[in-house]
Amino acid sequence: xxxxxxxxxxxxxxxxxxxxxxxxxxxxxxxxxxxxxxxxxxxxxxxxxxxxxxxxxxxxxxxxxxxxxxxxxxxxxxxxxxxxxxxxxxxxxxxxxxxxxxxxxxxxxxxxxxxxxxxxxxxxxxxxxxxxxxxxxxxxxxxxxxxxxxxxxxxxxxxx
Numbered sequence: 001x002x003x004x005x006x007x008x009x010x011x012x013x014x015x016x017x018x019x020x021x022x023x024x025x026x027x028x029x030x031x032x033x034x035x036x037x038x039x040x041x042x043x044x045x046x047x048x049x050x051x052x053x054x055x056x057x058x059x060x061x062x063x064x065x066x067x068x069x070x071x072x073x074x075x076x077x078x079x080x081x082x083x084x085x086x087x088x089x090x091x092x093x094x095x096x097x098x099x100x101x102x103x104x105x106x107x108x109x110x111x112x113x114x115x116x117x118x119x120x121x122x123x124x125x126x127x128x129x130x131x132x133x134x135x136x137x138x139x140x141x142x143x144x145x146x147x148x149x150x151x152x153x154x155x156x157x158x159x160x
Contacts, residue, residue, distance in 0.1 A: 024086040028094040040074040
């Protein structure tokens with residue numbers, strides 16, 4: 001190969017690397033009531049582009065130029081969708097606040113069993129005595145897991 005071809009290839013590859021380094025970026029923080037939501041999902045609807053927030057609620061998405069619907073979601077919170085339009089090389093910061101939602105269910109059926117460790121056994125029905133601290137700790141898990149951890153109860157959702 002002569003020197004002109006080598007120089008031409010080097011210039012081409014440097015230009016290609018520079019162009020690929022210029023990307024459109026959506027970045028920001030996902031939080032609720034000022035606290036970061038660790039592990040919240042952030043993705044571009046209709047694509048495979050997505051990420052999760054870090055321990056500070058921060059995220060970064062690299063997308064193509066154009067208009068995109070960016071979806072922010074987290075278990076127990078109402079999802080939000082923001083439409084963003086990015087030009088070539090543009091970076092947009094979206095700091096999102098998600099609102100918590102109540103657990104919605106029709107009917108909860110609770111079935112109890114007796115164990116002598118934590119149950120009042122001299123009553124017609126089994127009674128488990130739980131402290132406020134136990135309930136506060138347990139409420140962060142799913143309701144069905146909460147009851148089976150805190151007491152010998154089975155919780156199921158009755159479908160109509």
